[in-house]
Amino acid sequence: MGAPPTPAGVGGALPALQDRSLHRTRVRHRFARGGMGSPPLLVTWAGRAPRAGGEPFQVDAMPARTPAQRSALVTGANRGIGFEICRQLAVRGIRTLLTARDERKGRLVAERLRREGLDVRFHQLDVTDEGSIRRLVDFVGSDPGGVDILVNNAAVYLDDGIAGLEVDLDTVRRTVEANVYGPLRLCQALIPLMRRRGYGRIVNVSSGSGQLSGMGGGSLAYRLSKAALNVITRVLADEVRGTGILVNSMCPGWVRTEMGGRHAPRSPEQGADTAVYLATLGERGPTGGFFRDRKPIPW
Numbered sequence: 609m610g611a612p613p614t615p616a617g618v619g620g621a622l623p624a625l626q627d628r629s630l631h632r633t634r635v636r637h638r639f640a641r642g643g644m645g646s647p648p649l650l651v652t653w654a655g656r657a658p659r660a661g662g663e664p665f666q667v668d669a670m671p672a673r674t675p676a677q678r679s680a681l682v683t684g685a686n687r688g689i690g691f692e693i694c695r696q697l698a699v700r701g702i703r704t705l706l707t708a709r710d711e712r713k714g715r716l717v718a719e720r721l722r723r724e725g726l727d728v729r730f731h732q733l734d735v736t737d738e739g740s741i742r743r744l745v746d747f748v749g750s751d752p753g754g755v756d757i758l759v760n761n762a763a764v765y766l767d768d769g770i771a772g773l774e775v776d777l778d779t780v781r782r783t784v785e786a787n788v789y790g791p792l793r794l795c796q797a798l799i800p801l802m803r804r805r806g807y808g809r810i811v812n813v814s815s816g817s818g819q820l821s822g823m824g825g826g827s828l829a830y831r832l833s834k835a836a837l838n839v840i841t842r843v844l845a846d847e848v849r850g851t852g853i854l855v856n857s858m859c860p861g862w863v864r865t866e867m868g869g870r871h872a873p874r875s876p877e878q879g880a881d882t883a884v885y886l887a888t889l890g891e892r893g894p895t896g897g898f899f900r901d902r903k904p905i906p907w
């Protein structure tokens with residue numbers, strides 16, 4: 609990929625973008641950057657608040673059903689963080705539905721986890737395809753195990769190293785379709801099933817790139833999509849408050865995956881940890897929050 613053309617009239621304002629790889633490096637540093645200084649005032653807890661000093665708060669053990677009786681659905685799980693979330697959930701005894709848009713790849717990795725003795729099934733899911741979502745919802749709706757946990761992990765990052773002034777609207781649309789409408793469709797389809805059971809955990813895998821506090825230039829489509837995903841978290845958390853369903857966003861940090869690249873400091877195992885923590889919160893756990901490393905971070 610060559611360096612992107614300098615936008616007319618703003619060349620001086622965006623010098624880093626003349627070197628796409630430098631810009632990419634900067635963007636990725638932002639992924640990894642902490643930004644955990646100021647406490648997010650809008651996170652609410654069904655139970656007690658986190659202890660002073662920012663320690664990970666204590667969560668209660670799951671009530672009524674044991675983790676072994678719970679079931680989870682993870683999107684975009686044929687590789688990267690999604691795959692690792694599946695593994696970590698299944699290791700905890702949670703019956704896990706690994707989904708992927710590519711049937712062959714998804715079946716292959718689900719089989720790999722089954723060979724490790726884990727309770728992992730596969731179902732095809734392209735989060736941008738209405739028909740695919742409908743087939744999945746029919747499948748889980750007819751399963752007595754249902755879905756207790758939804759991890760919206762699937763995402764695309766199509767404008768890495770591209771200036772907001774340069775990005776074409778088709779790229780923005782395709783990004784929003786996968787990263788925003790996909791998770792929203794799944795929430796709208798699965799929350800009614802969770803409501804009936806009086807239990808649900810929704811984890812939206814967001815990104816520090818979507819944090820409005822400290823947001824910089826570049827990657828407009830991706831940033832927009834993750835900020836919008838956080839809106840979904842806030843709105844739905846409020847709408848389902850008191851029904852036993854907790855909805856949270858998280859940032860995995862900068863992780864060594866196809867998206868994060870091989871120079872990222874975190875392993876997929878580390879990247880998956882906070883998602884799994886939020887997926888297994890006790891009944892008095894937080895809802896409507898944004899987390900990294902199991903701690904609240906600013907929006």
Ligand SMILES: NC(=O)c1ccc[n+]([C@@H]2O[C@H](COP(=O)([O-])OP(=O)(O)OC[C@H]3O[C@@H](n4cnc5c(N)ncnc54)[C@H](OP(=O)(O)O)[C@@H]3O)[C@@H](O)[C@H]2O)c1
Pocket residue numbers: 639683684685686687688689690708709710733734735736760761762763764786813814815816859860861862863864865866867868869872
């Ligand atoms: N890696 C990082 O440094 C980092 C940092 C912050 C946030 N995140 C977030 O963490 C999550 C996982 O990222 P990752 O690093 O594991 O990325 P990744 O390795 O690129 O994996 C992305 C996954 O999403 C799937 N996907 C994309 N579009 C899809 C669609 N329409 N339907 C279903 N699945 C689709 C991909 O499937 P295919 O294999 O078919 O393409 C792949 O399985 C994403 O939400 C990402 O934004 C990552």
